[in-house]
Amino acid sequence: xxxxxxxxxxxxxxxxxxxxxxxxxxxxxxxxxxxxxxxxxxxxxxxxxxxxxxxxxxxxxxxxxxxxxxxxxxxxxxxxxxxxxxxxxxxxxxxxxxxxxxxxxxxxxxxxxxxxxxxxxxxxxxxxxxxxxxxxxxxxxxxxxxxxxxxxxxxxxxxxxxxxxxxxxxxxxxxxxxxxxxxxxxxxxxxxxxxxxxxxxxxxxxxxxxxxxxxxxxxxxxxxxxxxxxxxxxxxxxxxxxxxxxxxxxxxxxxxxxxxxxxxxxxxxxxxxxxxxxxxxxxxxxxxxxxxxxxxxxxxxxxxxxxxxxxxxxxxxxxxxxxxxxxxxxxxxxxxxxxxxxxxxx
Amino acid sequence: xxxxxxxxxxxxxxxxxxxxxxxxxxxxxxxxxxxxxxxxxxxxxxxxxxxxxxxxxxxxxxxxxxxxxxxxxxxxxxxxxxxxxxxxxxxxxxxxxxxxxxxxxxxxxxxxxxxxxxxxxxxxxxxxxxxxxxxxxxxxxxxxxxxxxxxxxxxxxxxxxxxxxxxxxxxxxxxxxxxxxxxxxxxxxxxxxxxxxxxxxxxxxxxxxxxxxxxxxxxxxxxxxxxxxxxxxxxxxxxxxxxxxxxxxxxxxxxxxxxxxxxxxxxxxxxxxxxxxxxxxxxxxxxxxxxxxxxxxxxxxxxxxxxxxxxxxxxxxxxxxxxxxxxxxxx
Numbered sequence: 135x136x137x138x139x140x141x142x143x144x145x146x147x148x149x150x151x152x153x154x155x156x157x158x159x160x161x162x163x164x165x166x167x168x169x170x171x172x173x174x175x176x177x178x179x180x181x182x183x184x185x186x187x188x189x190x191x192x193x194x195x196x197x198x199x200x201x202x203x204x205x206x207x208x209x210x211x212x213x214x215x216x217x218x219x220x221x222x223x224x225x226x227x228x229x230x231x232x233x234x235x236x237x238x239x240x241x242x243x244x245x246x247x248x249x250x251x252x253x254x255x256x257x258x259x260x261x262x263x264x265x266x267x268x269x270x271x272x273x274x275x276x277x278x279x280x281x282x283x284x285x286x287x288x289x290x291x292x293x294x295x296x297x298x299x300x301x302x303x304x305x306x307x308x309x310x311x312x313x314x315x316x317x318x319x320x321x322x323x324x325x326x327x328x329x330x331x332x333x334x335x336x337x338x339x340x341x342x343x344x345x346x347x348x349x350x351x352x353x354x355x356x357x358x359x360x361x362x363x364x365x366x367x368x369x370x371x372x373x374x375x376x377x378x379x380x381x382x383x384x385x386x387x388x389x390x391x392x393x394x395x396x397x398x399x400x401x402x403x404x405x406x407x408x409x410x411x412x413x414x415x416x417x418x419x420x421x422x423x424x425x426x427x428x429x430x431x432x433x434x435x436x437x438x439x440x441x442x443x444x445x446x447x448x449x450x451x452x453x454x455x456x457x458x459x460x461x462x463x464x465x466x467x468x469x470x471x472x473x474x475x476x477x478x479x480x
Numbered sequence: 481x482x483x484x485x486x487x488x489x490x491x492x493x494x495x496x497x498x499x500x501x502x503x504x505x506x507x508x509x510x511x512x513x514x515x516x517x518x519x520x521x522x523x524x525x526x527x528x529x530x531x532x533x534x535x536x537x538x539x540x541x542x543x544x545x546x547x548x549x550x551x552x553x554x555x556x557x558x559x560x561x562x563x564x565x566x567x568x569x570x571x572x573x574x575x576x577x578x579x580x581x582x583x584x585x586x587x588x589x590x591x592x593x594x595x596x597x598x599x600x601x602x603x604x605x606x607x608x609x610x611x612x613x614x615x616x617x618x619x620x621x622x623x624x625x626x627x628x629x630x631x632x633x634x635x636x637x638x639x640x641x642x643x644x645x646x647x648x649x650x651x652x653x654x655x656x657x658x659x660x661x662x663x664x665x666x667x668x669x670x671x672x673x674x675x676x677x678x679x680x681x682x683x684x685x686x687x688x689x690x691x692x693x694x695x696x697x698x699x700x701x702x703x704x705x706x707x708x709x710x711x712x713x714x715x716x717x718x719x720x721x722x723x724x725x726x727x728x729x730x731x732x733x734x735x736x737x738x739x740x741x742x743x744x745x746x747x748x749x750x751x752x753x754x755x756x757x758x759x760x761x762x763x764x765x766x767x768x769x770x771x772x773x774x775x776x777x778x779x780x781x782x783x784x785x786x787x788x789x790x791x792x793x794x795x796x797x798x799x800x801x802x803x804x805x806x807x808x809x810x811x
Contacts, residue, residue: 185675186646295764325525325765326702327780330746330758337755352676355748360755378754396680398705400747402728405709410684411677414645 139173139211140314140346141197141234146170146206146220148192152419164418166192168370169206171445174314179340179347181361181378183354183393185415188367190350194318196220197348198236199227210234210314232262235307239319241299245291252287255305262310272309279342280305281335297328304335308343316348321356333360354397358382363451366390369418369426372445376452386448386459389427425457433462486553487696488514488537488581488664489560493548495529495536504768506532506544508720512713514664519690519697521711521728523704527768528717530700531586534666537698538577539568552576555663579609582657586669588649592641598625598652599637602659609660624655628685647678651685658689665690666698671706683710704747708732713800716740719768719776726801736795736803739777775806783807 147170149163167189174180182190196203199219208219212233219230235258238244245254255276256269264272274284280301291299300320307315317336321329333356339345351357357364364381366374366389374387385391392411413430416422422429428438437457445455456462495507507529514520522530535541537550550563566573585591592601602621606612612620618637625633628651641649650670657665667686671679687710690697699710707714707728714731716724716739724737735741745759752758763780766772772779778788787806795808 185677297764326704326743327525327746327761328764330748330760331762334757334760337757354676355750355752358754359748359752359758392677396676398680398683398703398709400705400708400732400744400749402708402711402732410680412681414647414678415675 136176138176140176141174141211141348142207142209143173143193143197144171144207144209146193146196146208147204148189148196148201149204162419165370165421166418167196167203170367170370170372171206172365172372172375174346174348176313176346177340177344178362179349179360181357181364182348182350182367183352183357183364184367185352185393187369187415187418189370189418190367191318193367194236194316194348194350197316198231198234200236213313228262231258231312232310233312234314234316235310235312237300237303237307237315237317237320240323241296241303242323244303245299247291249291250287251282251289251291251294251302254291254302255309258306258310273305276305276309279308279339281331295328296324297331300324300332301335304332304339308339311343313344314346314348316350318350319352320349322351322353329356336360354393366393369415369421371426371455372453373427373455374453375445376448376450380450380452384452385464386452386454386462387427387456388431388433388462388464391464392430425455433458485516486513486551487516488553488698489549489551490533490537491549491551493533493536493550493564494546495532495541496545498543498545499769501769505720505771506768507536510548510715510717510722512715512722512725514696514698515713516663516696517690517694518712519699519710521699521701521707521714522717523701523707523714524717525702525765527719527765529720530717531668533717534583534668534698534700537563537666538581538583539563539566539573540577540583541568552580552664554580575609578605578657578662579660580662581664581666582660582662583666583668584650584653584657584670586672588646588653588673589641591653592649594641597638597640598644599639602652602656605656606659620659621655624659625652627689628652628655628658629681630655646674647681650674650678650682654682654685654689658693661693662695664696664698666700668700669702670699672701672703686710704743716743719765719771721776722804723777724801724803726797730798730801736797736801736808737777737805738781738783738807740803742782775804 146167148167149165151160152162152164154161184190195201197208203220206220210217210219210230210233217226217230222230252273255273259269277284277286282301321332349360358378361378363377365372368389374381374390411430416429424439424442428434443455443457445453448454490510490512493507493510497504497506510533524530536546546564551560552563553560599621603617606617606620622633622637630636630651671682711728714726714728715722718739723739735744742761761780774789775792778784792804792806793809794802794804796802
């Protein structure tokens with residue numbers, strides 16, 4: 135891991151128009167991603183977390199230009215040159231995609247059912263105009279790297295289990311040896327016993343191939359396990375960014391605290407969970423004024439609904455978007471117990 | 481303990497589906513007891529038979545071959561009713577379904593009908609089981625919506641499901657399930673489709689309603705953390721068979737079956753060292769159509785040995801703790 139950034143996202147925004155009526159008039163915009171900036175350093179894993187609708191998947195798709203960003207720059211520092219993905223030409227995108235690939239969430243819908251595994255994995259090479267024979271050889275080379283035998287090459291996706299399919303997706307992403315991989319919820323669709331295999335594989339590959347990950351997930355314990363740094367999103371905005379230690383142990387944003395407190399601990403003797411967040415994520419079509427979290431925040435004051443806080447540096451690379459980040463004491467358990475103790479077995 | 485009488489007893493339950501490709505033994509010999517006012521957790525991965533077990537209690541399965549006993553003990557001194565012997569479409573089960581035993585399904589998006597308002601859907605359940613006028617039923621429905629924490633319940637009463645968020649829809653499902661004050665609530669992965677903060681709200685709601693109404697809960701999930709937080713007693717299933725059952729603390733502190741042990745080791749805990757390799761179970765859950773004979777976990781089991789090709793025995797480790805494994809049997 136180094137401090138040299140491989141990817142710099144600056145003021146990225148993506149607004150989806152909402153159209154109504156017969157004439158499809160645009161009646162508003164969903165601000166899916168709103169002025170998001172962060173950097174990813176070479177060899178690190180940046181975790182991106184938040185609830186559904188917070189914009190984390192849209193960020194991932196913007197990074198690869200699978201959706202067109204509306205504003206901002208996405209700088210990819212390649213081996214020879216730096217690309218601005220947001221404004222790159224089709225030809226430049228071909229180079230970009232050799233440096234950056236994505237693993238999708240659902241291995242049941244991200245593999246074409248009519249393609250054999252070998253064709254699925256070779257597709258990025260075809261796009262890069264690599265010859266068929268060479269591509270076939272490289273597929274056979276990469277299969278053992280992701281823990282699949284050579285006999286998998288001729289199978290169809292329906293013959294594979296969820297874990298095997300996700301290994302195929304990983305192989306497809308790694309076949310062009312990209313230094314940067316975006317993983318969008320790569321384990322949420324998998325069974326518990328298979329999930330740890332895939333996490334182990336991702337960790338192994340990272341150290342073997344010196345990969346950089348942008349790891350998107352809603353399961354915080356997994357994000358904590360795999361990430362060096364974590365970015366928390368709420369309603370299209372980045373609300374906290376810092377090292378895993380800073381975000382998990384010294385979080386300064388009440389939303390991060392609420393997210394962490396809702397993680398269920400797999401220990402029946404620890405049931406005094408606290409701080410359950412009331413209410414739901416507001417509609418991104420009409421986000422609350424001022425701080426977007428002010429409607430659910432237990433510490434909200436007048437200032438919070440009046441003006442939107444900036445993302446401020448708290449020192450040591452710890453960024454927080456809250457007016458009262460310095461004053462709030464989030465270390466204590468603030469709310470009433472969530473569950474009682476388990477009944478003693480009789 | 482004041483509540484230690486059973487309300488539901490499942491004995492030697494087998495559910496087999498006849499398919500073109502052969503017989504699928506979705507549930508193969510499951511035994512457990514649900515006590516009054518307690519929460520039983522059934523945990524397992526996809527294909528382990530946990531949902532089939534739940535649905536067979538309410539006889540919600542399409543043509544299947546169900547054998548065994550599911551004894552429901554109604555309040556008072558009534559005779560236990562064997563739900564397996566009832567006609568799946570008859571009046572007897574319909575009087576129990578939704579009234580005495582209610583169920584919440586996994587997908588709040590698909591288990592409400594889009595063409596009726598949520599108020600109508602709650603009232604349907606109320607008027608099926610209780611002899612109330614339309615106005616009384618509406619009043620009860622609104623009070624249920626309030627109870628499950630839907631703000632502005634009178635206005636939301638006329639909403640259609642598509643106007644609500646996932647968490648709200650799951651609350652509506654819970655309101656439908658609870659409007660007749662059931663004795664047993666079966667919750668089949670009630671929070672899997674929801675975000676973490678909403679999951680915490682829903683679980684807290686189920687827990688507090690369980691205590692208020694002195695209701696029994698069967699919580700079906702793949703998530704060991706949900707089990708740890710809610711269940712009093714746990715059944716671990718693997719490919720249709722019961723691997724282990726135990727009181728919750730005992731299961732987490734002293735698991736006996738190699739599958740339970742491996743599952744508990746493979747999850748990330750707050751104190752797991754970051755970025756270290758996790759324990760994992762090799763392979764993946766086989767297709768239930770070609771499950772291995774004998775112990776069904778044997779092709780993934782780290783402690784597999786010769787005897788595992790035969791059906792494993794149930795070994796008792798205490799009055800309530802047992803595991804189905806050859807490991808604890810001396811030659």
